Amino acid sequence: MKVAVIESDTIKPLSPTPHHLRNLQLSFLDQIATPVFMPMILFYPSDNNSINANRLNRLKKSLSETLTNFYPLAGRVKDNSFINCNDEGVHYFEAQAKCQFSQVIQQPEPAQLNKLLPYELDNVGELVLAIQVNVFDCGGIAIGVCISHKVADALSLAMFLNSWAATARGVSNTICPRFDLATLFPSRNISGFKPSTGIIKDKIVTKRFVFNASMIAALIAKYTDNASVDCKRCPTRIEALSAFIWSRFVAATTQGNLDPERLYTVLHAVNLRTRMDPPLSECYFGNISRFSIATPCMDSKGECHGLVNQMRAAIKTIDGEYVKKLQEGNGHLNFMKERAEKITKGHVLSFSFTSLCRFPLYETNFGWGKPLWVGSCSLTFKNLVVFMDTASGNGIEAWVNLKEADMATFEGDEELLAFATPTRS
Numbered sequence: 001m002k003v004a005v006i007e008s009d010t011i012k013p014l015s016p017t018p019h020h021l022r023n024l025q026l027s028f029l030d031q032i033a034t035p036v037f038m039p040m041i042l043f044y045p046s047d048n049n050s051i052n053a054n055r056l057n058r059l060k061k062s063l064s065e066t067l068t069n070f071y072p073l074a075g076r077v078k079d080n081s082f083i084n085c086n087d088e089g090v091h092y093f094e095a096q097a098k099c100q101f102s103q104v105i106q107q108p109e110p111a112q113l114n115k116l117l118p119y120e121l122d123n124v125g126e127l128v129l130a131i132q133v134n135v136f137d138c139g140g141i142a143i144g145v146c147i148s149h150k151v152a153d154a155l156s157l158a159m160f161l162n163s164w165a166a167t168a169r170g171v172s173n174t175i176c177p178r179f180d181l182a183t184l185f186p187s188r189n190i191s192g193f194k195p196s197t198g199i200i201k202d203k204i205v206t207k208r209f210v211f212n213a214s215m216i217a218a219l220i221a222k223y224t225d226n227a228s229v230d231c232k233r234c235p236t237r238i239e240a241l242s243a244f245i246w247s248r249f250v251a252a253t254t255q256g257n258l259d260p261e262r263l264y265t266v267l268h269a270v271n272l273r274t275r276m277d278p279p280l281s282e283c284y285f286g287n288i289s290r291f292s293i294a295t296p297c298m299d300s301k302g303e304c305h306g307l308v309n310q311m312r313a314a315i316k317t318i319d320g321e322y323v324k325k326l327q328e329g330n331g332h333l334n335f336m337k338e339r340a341e342k343i344t345k346g347h348v349l350s351f352s353f354t355s356l357c358r359f360p361l362y363e364t365n366f367g368w369g370k371p372l373w374v375g376s377c378s379l380t381f382k383n384l385v386v387f388m389d390t391a392s393g394n395g396i397e398a399w400v401n402l403k404e405a406d407m408a409t410f411e412g413d414e415e416l417l418a419f420a421t422p423t424r425s
Helices: 052-069 099-104 108-116 154-169 213-225 235-253 309-314 320-328 329-344 405-412 414-419
Strands: 003-011 023-025 039-046 077-079 083-084 090-099 129-136 141-148 206-210 262-269 291-294 349-356 371-374 386-388 396-403
Touching: 003 052, 039 108, 039 154, 052 090, 052 129, 052 141, 052 154, 077 129, 083 414, 099 235, 108 206, 129 309, 141 154, 141 371, 206 213, 213 235, 213 414, 235 262, 235 309, 235 349, 235 386, 235 396, 235 405, 235 414, 262 309, 291 309, 320 329, 329 349, 371 386
Parallel strands: 090 129, 262 349, 349 386
Antiparallel strands: 003 090, 023 083, 039 141, 039 371, 077 083, 129 141, 206 396, 262 291, 386 396
8 A cells, every 4th residue: 555645734723722721731640651652543435425625624624623622732742741732733644545445444454554644653752643634546535643642542532533523513512621630640750760661663563353243252151151150240342352362372472381480461451530539520631541450370381260350350459549549659650660670671471451442433423424444553562452343333353463473373373263353464
């Protein structure tokens, strides 16, 4: 797929940001977030009732209007401390994709999809938001969005996208985001901690595995049968898929030779909004999530016992008391420093899951209908799985990011392929 940028622009807020809002302090959770772009690509087919020039103009105009409310996105991050909300603007590109729309969405190649984004994911710098609108030969459009993880989590990105789309449709009562997260999680001196720990530039391979509804149901049944007597309910879809993918990763990459000196951990991104006391409004914008950490009990063959219960117990610890400790002391920062050091030295093997399922990404309607498909791309982290809804909403796509050598054995695992359909090589 060849993609060529044909026009570039900088989109500024329609109304200038008031002087008293010009400096926005980053929260502690923003400070420790990884300095990378978080990507999202939304695909819209050709609309016979709308000329693309009109669609492109609507996108730019409504983006400018939306940035008036989402003013920090047009600013620049300074010293991992604050956002200078100077209305410098969002980098905005229009590009021509020299291929057919259907070729991309029928058999997506994660590494190829990165071409639909405005920047490489680790090239974030001070930028907060960048957008590339790609027009295919057939008239279809893919909107590639990169938002800095220093200022937003996935729910915040979804909030912005839906507000932008609503503005494009002419809806006036869009959500009013709140940017005062630093009042809840005050910024701190994080010297000695590197938020970039875990970013790997080379030899990460991303594959997309699709689990349809029947295969997900079969995995739920599989892990319900294997659950201990203490399990009071069936695994969720994400719990079952996480346990299955982790077990196949261990089986494929260790060949039964577990390193007794290494600690194996399974992480899940957890939304803190609903776990605070009282719960936090969904209109809060920023990084309002942390990772639960489970340590699977495994035998010498790499078999995981009671993993669903262990993951569930780890997630349960992310509660109101956990959030208070985040807010009140440096304990979490010290823990992050120690863990980063162990990961760097190879003492810990981490495998992370994050789920975007049930997020309102398929509701992003700019006035010409909902997206036909919403996808991701190849990321910069090893041992990371991103779950996303299939277009039908019944299945789940697992975007798996592994080291090249690990992926070579993982993607050929027979038990994995019995439940999942892989992306074509």
